[in-house]
Amino acid sequence: xxxxxxxxxxxxxxxxxxxxxxxxxxxxxxxxxxxxxxxxxxxxxxxxxxxxxxxxxxxxxxxxxxxxxxxxxxxxxxxxxxxxxxxxxxxxxxxxxxxxxxxxxxxxxxxxxxxxxxxxxxxxxxxxxxxxxxxxxxxxxxxxxxxxxxxxxxxxxxxxxxxxxxxxxxxxxxxxxxxxxxxxxxxxxxxxxxxxxxxxxxxxxxxxxxxxxxxxxxxxxxxxxxxxxxxxxxxxxxxxxxxxxxxxxxxxxxxxxxxxxxxxxxxxxxxxxxxxxxxxxxxxxxxxxxxxxxxxxxxxxxxxxxxxxxxxxxxxxxxxxxxxxxxxxxxxxxxxxxxxxxxxxxxxxxxxxxxxxxxxxxxxxxxxxxxxxxxxxxxxxxxxxxxxxxxxxxxxxxxxxxxxxxxxxxxxxxxxxxxxxxxxxxxxxxxxxxxxxxxxxxxxxxxxxxxxxxxxxxxxxxx
Amino acid sequence: xxxxxxxxxxxxxxxxxxxxxxxxxxxxxxxxxxxxxxxxxxxxxxxxxxxxxxxxxxxxxxxxxxxxxxxxxxxxxxxxxxxxxxxxxxxxxxxxxxxxxxxxxxxxxxxxxxxxxxxxxxxxxxxxxxxxxxxxxxxxxxxxxxxxxxxxxxxxxxxxxxxxxxxxxxxxxxxxxxxxxxxx
Numbered sequence: 307x308x309x310x311x312x313x314x315x316x317x318x319x320x321x322x323x324x325x326x327x328x329x330x331x332x333x334x335x336x337x338x339x340x341x342x343x344x345x346x347x348x349x350x351x352x353x354x355x356x357x358x359x360x361x362x363x364x365x366x367x368x369x370x371x372x373x374x375x376x377x378x379x380x381x382x383x384x385x386x387x388x389x390x391x392x393x394x395x396x397x398x399x400x401x402x403x404x405x406x407x408x409x410x411x412x413x414x415x416x417x418x419x420x421x422x423x424x425x426x427x428x429x430x431x432x433x434x435x436x437x438x439x440x441x442x443x444x445x446x447x448x449x450x451x452x453x454x455x456x457x458x459x460x461x462x463x464x465x466x467x468x469x470x471x472x473x474x475x476x477x478x479x480x481x482x483x484x485x486x487x488x489x490x491x492x493x494x495x496x497x498x499x500x501x502x503x504x505x506x507x508x509x510x511x512x513x514x515x516x517x518x519x520x521x522x523x524x525x526x527x528x529x530x531x532x533x534x535x536x537x538x539x540x541x542x543x544x545x546x547x548x549x550x551x552x553x554x555x556x557x558x559x560x561x562x563x564x565x566x567x568x569x570x571x572x573x574x575x576x577x578x579x580x581x582x583x584x585x586x587x588x589x590x591x592x593x594x595x596x597x598x599x600x601x602x603x604x605x606x607x608x609x610x611x612x613x614x615x616x617x618x619x620x621x622x623x624x625x626x627x628x629x630x631x632x633x634x635x636x637x638x639x640x641x642x643x644x645x646x647x648x649x650x651x652x653x654x655x656x657x658x659x660x661x662x663x664x665x666x667x668x669x670x671x672x673x674x675x676x677x678x679x680x681x682x683x684x685x686x687x688x689x690x691x692x693x694x695x696x697x698x699x700x701x702x703x704x705x706x707x708x709x710x711x712x713x714x715x716x717x718x719x720x721x722x723x724x725x726x727x728x729x730x731x732x733x734x735x736x737x738x739x740x741x742x743x744x745x746x747x748x749x750x751x752x753x754x755x756x757x758x759x760x761x762x763x764x765x766x767x768x769x
Numbered sequence: 770x771x772x773x774x775x776x777x778x779x780x781x782x783x784x785x786x787x788x789x790x791x792x793x794x795x796x797x798x799x800x801x802x803x804x805x806x807x808x809x810x811x812x813x814x815x816x817x818x819x820x821x822x823x824x825x826x827x828x829x830x831x832x833x834x835x836x837x838x839x840x841x842x843x844x845x846x847x848x849x850x851x852x853x854x855x856x857x858x859x860x861x862x863x864x865x866x867x868x869x870x871x872x873x874x875x876x877x878x879x880x881x882x883x884x885x886x887x888x889x890x891x892x893x894x895x896x897x898x899x900x901x902x903x904x905x906x907x908x909x910x911x912x913x914x915x916x917x918x919x920x921x922x923x924x925x926x927x928x929x930x931x932x933x934x935x936x937x938x939x940x941x942x943x944x945x946x947x948x949x950x951x952x953x
Contacts, residue, residue: 384790396854396893434801434838435850435894437907470788475797475836478892492796492822494835510790555856555897562898598855598893647897649856663855667892673835 314527314539314549315520316565319407325442327449330410338530339417340461346529351422355525357533359540359547361568364390364481364518365597365644367546367633374423376505379513386514387420387428388490388504389522392474392481394433395597396667397649400551401519403563405432405439408523409446413469415522417460418529420467423515427468430519431486434475443471478671482719483516485673496673497719520551541569542632552631553647554580557588557655563647569635572603572627576650588652592735593627595636596644598664599724601731602657603627603641611638641731657736658743659752661706661729662690668725676717683725685709693740696747703740707733772813778802782821792822796832800839809840837891845880845887847925849873850904853890856897861914865901866890868915872922885926 318324318333327335342351356371379385389412393401404412416428432440447469450456458466477495479485484498487509508514528536528548537547546568552575555561559581566579572593576582583590592602603626611618617638621629629635636643651660665687674680686709692698710726733740774782781802785795799822803814810833819826833839840848851866866877869888873881877890896902899911903918910921 393895394893397856397897398893399895399897399899402895433895434836435891435904438909472788473798473801475801476838477836489797490794491791492793492832494831510794553898555900556859561900594855649859649897651859655859660855663853663858667854670892 311566313565315411315524315551316403316408316563318411319403324407325409325446327410327446327453330408335410335526336414336455338526339414339455342418342529343421343461343463343465348422348424351418351529354529354533355422358524358528358536359543359545360521360524360528360536361546361633362518363520363524363550363645365395365599365642367643370517370521373505373517374419374515376503377423377513377515378506379424384427384510384512385423385425386509386512387416387423387425387522388483388487388509388514388516389416389428389430389519390481390483390486390516391430391432391436391439391519392478392486393436393519394478394481395599395645395647396664397555397594398553398597398645398647399555400553400563400645400647402436402439403551404519404523405436405443409443410450411523411526412443412519413446413450413456415525416469417455417467418525419515419517419522420469421465425515426466427470429470429472429490429509431472431474431480431490433480434473437473440471440473447471477673478667479673479719479721482721484719486516487514494673496675497721499718524548524550540567542630542635545634546632550646552579553645554650555647556593556650557584557590557652558582558650559584569630569632571630572648573605573625575631575648576627580648580650583650583652585652585654588654590627590650591653591655592651592657592660594649594651594728595631595641596646596648598649598667599642599728600636600644601641601727602735603639604735607735609639642727656743656748656752657732657739658690658694659748661732661740662687662694664728665690665725668721672721672725676722678713678716679722679725682709682713682722686725686729693744694748694752698744698747700741700744702744703733703737706740770813772803772807772811772817774803774806774817778806793824796822796824796829797836800829800833804839809843811843837889846885847906848887848889850889850891850894851877852892852894852896852900852902852904854893856893857900857902860900862901864915865903865913865918868918869903872919886922 321333323329352371352374360370361367362370391401420428456469460467472490474480480489480495482497485495489495504514504516537543539549540547549565549567552564552566554575564579590605592604594602605625605627607626609618609621609624611622633643669683669687672679672683689702693702710729713722713726782799785798789795807814815826815829819829870876873886873888875881877888880887896909896911901913902911
C-alpha cells in the first residue's frame with residue numbers, strides 16, 4: 307500500500323536535469339510563487355500554511371504556520387528567513403535529496419515564505435560536507451536570478467528578495483537553530499539562551515524564522531493545492547498534515563528516501579518501502595524512529611493504553627511499530643518522530659554497542675558550553691566503553707541512568723536531552739541486555755574493534 | 770611566509786562580504802576560500818583573515834578550532850573522511866575503516882607516509898541510506914565494499930594530478946543523487 311501514490315514533494319526527482327531551472331519550470335516550478343507574489347496577500351499565505359497543519363520537518367514538529375505568526379517586527383526591522391539544511395542528526399539523509407535533485411522547489415518555497423513573513427533576505431545554511439549540494443543550489447540560484455525570480459522584482463512584483471547559501475564547516479550542533487544563527491554570523495556554533503526566540507531576536511539581532519529544508523519545500527504545494535487539500539493527504543489529517551520524506555537505513559533490503567503520507571506505520575516503512583529485513587533469518591530487533599536522539603522502539607513491545615481517553619487507545623495491545631508515525635502519536639508513545647528517518651536493527655545487533663556508538667557521537671559533538679552536557683556525554687561514553695570491554699560493574703547500568711537524568715533540563719539547548727533521552731530509552735527497552743553486558747562485557751565477536759586496529763602496521767607521518 | 774589570497778579569490782571575498790549586513794558573518798565562507806587555496810588554516814591565514822575582516826586573531830582561531838572541517842595543521846593531498854556513526858556501522862563501516870588503515874598505513878587522524886592521503890573519522894555524513902560510505906575531498910562514495918573502495922582509491926591516486934584542481938563549482942549533474950528518489 308502507498309507505493310502507488312503520485313509523488314508530490316519528490317515529483318521532479320526522476321526528471322533528468324531536474325536541477326536546471328528550464329527543466330524544473332517545465333514541470334511546474336515557480337508557477338505557484340508567481341501566483342502567490344502577484345495575487346495573494348502575505349497573511350493569506352500564512353493562513354493556508356496554518357490550515358495545512360504543516361509540522362516542522364527538522365525534528366521538533368512545531369507547526370510552521372504558527373511559528374510564522376510569531377513575527378512581530380518593529381518599524382525599521384529587517385526580517386530574515388533562515389533555512390536549516392544542516393542535516394546532521396545521525397540516521398537522517400532526506401534533505402540532501404531535495405538539495406541535489408530539486409533545488410528550485412526549495413528556492414520557490416523560500417520566495418513564497420519570504421513574502422509571507424515580510425523578509426527580503428533568506429540564508430540557506432547547508433552543512434559544509436554537502437559541497438556538491440551547495441554548488442548545485444548556487445547554480446540554481448544564479449539561474450533564478452538571471453530569470454529575475456530572485457532579485458529586485460520577482461515576477462514583476464515590487465518586493466525585492468535575495469537568497470544566499472551559507473556553508474557550515476562540520477559541527478552537528480549547528481542544526482540547533484540558535485547555534486546555526488551564531489554560525490551564520492561567523493561565530494562558534496554555540497546555542498544561545500532562549501528567550502528571546504529567533505522570531506523576536508534572531509539573525510543579526512532581527513526577527514527571524516528558521517525552518518527546515520523540507521518544511522520550506524512543502525510550501526509551494528500547500529499554496530498550489532490549498533492548505534486544507536494538502537493537509538488531507540495525511541492519514542492523521544487536521545493535526546499533522548500532508549506528505550513527507552521518510553528515510554530508512556540499516557538492516558533493510560532497500561534503504562533510501564521515500565515520499566509517503568504522514569501517518570504510515572513503522573512496519574509499513576520497513577516492510578513496504580524498505581523492502582523488508584536485509585537477512586530473512588534475522589528478525590527486527592529494534593528501530594530508532596527519527597534520528598539518533600529519538601528513543602528506540604521494539605516490535606515486541608505492545609502499546610499499553612487501556613484508558614479510553616488515552617491518545618493511543620486505538621492501538622492498545624498492538625505493537626509499537628503499528629502506531630501511525632506522527633508528531634503527537636510518537637510523543638504519546640514516549641519517543642519522538644524527529645526527522646522521520648528510521649535506523650533499523652536486526653537480531654544480530656547488541657544494543658549496548660549501539661549505545662556506545664551513539665554516545666561516542668554525542669561526546670564528540672557537544673559544544674562544551676554547559677557542564678552537564680560536556681561532562682555528562684563524556685561520562686556516558688566512558689562508562690559504556692568500560693562496560694563493553696568487560697570492565698563494567700553491575701551498578702554501572704544505574705549510573706548510566708543517573709548521569710542521563712542529571713543532564714536533562716540543565717542546559718542551554720536541547721542537545722543534552724537529545725543525548726539523555728536515547729540513552730534512557732535504550733536502557734528502558736533493553737535492560738536485561740545492559741545488565742548482562744555490565745556483568746560480562748560484549749560477546750567476543752564485538753571486541754574486534756581495537757585489537758584489529760592495533761595490528762595496523764604504522765608508518766604514518768607523525769609531525 | 771605571509772599569506773595572501775590570489776586576486777581572483779579576493780574577488781570572491783568581496784562578493785561574500787556583500788551578502789551580509791556585517792563583515793563578521795563572512796568569516797566561515799572566507800575561511801573556506803582560504804583553505805581551498807592554501808590546503809589548511811595556518812597561523813598566517815588566521816592573521817590575514819583577522820586583518821581582512823577586522824576581527825581579533827583570537828576570535829578567528831576560536832572559530833577555526835570549533836569546526837571539524839577546518840584543518841589547523843597540514844593534511845595530505847587528499848582527505849578521506851570515513852563515517853563511523855550508527856547506520857554505517859550497521860552496514861560494515863568498521864571494516865571499511867580498518868581496510869583504509871591497513872592500506873594507508875595510518876590510523877584515523879594520521880597521514881600516509883607518501884603524503885597522498887589523510888584519514889579522518891567522521892560523524893554521520895547524512896548518507897545513511899547508502900551506507901557504508903566515505904567522503905574523499907568533496908566527493909561522497911557510497912554503498913562501499915572493500916573492493917569498490919580499492920578501485921576508488923586507485924583512481925584517485927592515478928588521477929590526483931588533475932583532480933586536485935577540480936573545485937566544487939565545476940560540479941555537473943553526474944554527481945547528483947544516488948538516492949532512490951521515491952518509492953519504486
